[in-house]
Amino acid sequence: MKLPLIAANWKMHKNRKEAREFCRTLIEHLPSRHLQHVLLAPPFTCLETVVEAVAATPILVSAQNCHGETHGAFTGEVSASMLDDLRVEWTLLGHSERRHVFGESDDLVAKRLEGALKQGLKVVFCVGETLAEREAGRTEAVVAQQLQPLDKMRDLWQNIVLAYEPVWAIGTGRVATTEQIAQVHRVIRSAHGSIPVLYGGSVNPGNIGEIMRLPEVDGALIGGASLDAGKFQAMVAESLKAKGVSEHP
Ligand code: PGA
Numbered sequence: 168m169k170l171p172l173i174a175a176n177w178k179m180h181k182n183r184k185e186a187r188e189f190c191r192t193l194i195e196h197l198p199s200r201h202l203q204h205v206l207l208a209p210p211f212t213c214l215e216t217v218v219e220a221v222a223a224t225p226i227l228v229s230a231q232n233c234h235g236e237t238h239g240a241f242t243g244e245v246s247a248s249m250l251d252d253l254r255v256e257w258t259l260l261g262h263s264e265r266r267h268v269f270g271e272s273d274d275l276v277a278k279r280l281e282g283a284l285k286q287g288l289k290v291v292f293c294v295g296e297t298l299a300e301r302e303a304g305r306t307e308a309v310v311a312q313q314l315q316p317l318d319k320m321r322d323l324w325q326n327i328v329l330a331y332e333p334v335w336a337i338g339t340g341r342v343a344t345t346e347q348i349a350q351v352h353r354v355i356r357s358a359h360g361s362i363p364v365l366y367g368g369s370v371n372p373g374n375i376g377e378i379m380r381l382p383e384v385d386g387a388l389i390g391g392a393s394l395d396a397g398k399f400q401a402m403v404a405e406s407l408k409a410k411g412v413s414e415h416p
Pocket residue numbers: 176332336337338339340367368369370388389390391392
């Protein structure tokens with residue numbers, strides 16, 4: 168994994184044909200040294216297609232969720248070994264839609280994190296506060312609580328990337344200010360220094376430059392604006408420029 172990491176969370180979008188076309192466009196327009204900064208998280212149904220489409224490139228492929236157990240009576244779930252069978256090495260965990268729309272508690276998310284890491288998956292672990300929590304001045308406490316499961320997994324930190332995604336900024340067009348982003352990233356880094364931290368929440372081609380110029384930000388997790396290959400490709404290029412990654416090494 169190369170920093171900055173620009174991750175696309177497609178959520179419940181794209182069929183296999185659309186996924187293939189996206190990958191083809193991206194690969195056609197970005198050189199390999201840029202593609203090594205890209206992670207794609209398609210829905211489960213497109214994982215195999217995307218793994219095949221990017222096989223000759225350094226693009227990373229991630230699931231959007233994963234159960235912590237190896238197998239069992241868990242209707243609707245998939246395990247780390249099932250992802251491994253598809254040659255998928257990464258998963259998102261704790262995304263705010265999982266926490267707040269589907270009711271995954273801190274405890275459940277922690278079990279998923281532990282299970283996934285122990286089974287060898289690499290994890291983009293998402294944390295973030297709701298608007299009510301921010302307005303109550305509880306942002307740092309909420310994030311610290313969500314990050315607590317990491318404490319007993321220090322030996323696996325090298326397989327984790329964190330994503331700070333304020334719930335109120337996801338899919339709302341309402342992006343956090345650079346001061347708000349930098350502040351929370353600093354708090355996260357102070358306790359988890361060696362783990363990269365991405366920012367997510369209404370990142371788009373217009374704001375990615377200033378967000379990525381923050382030294383506290385190691386990359387972006389992009390939802391809505393990642394669905395269009397042209398836009399996504401422009402955001403990768405803008406991020407690398409902001410971080411001073413040379414166009415021509
Ligand atoms: P958004 O989603 O970019 O559409 O706000 C980000 C995410 O959910 O990871």
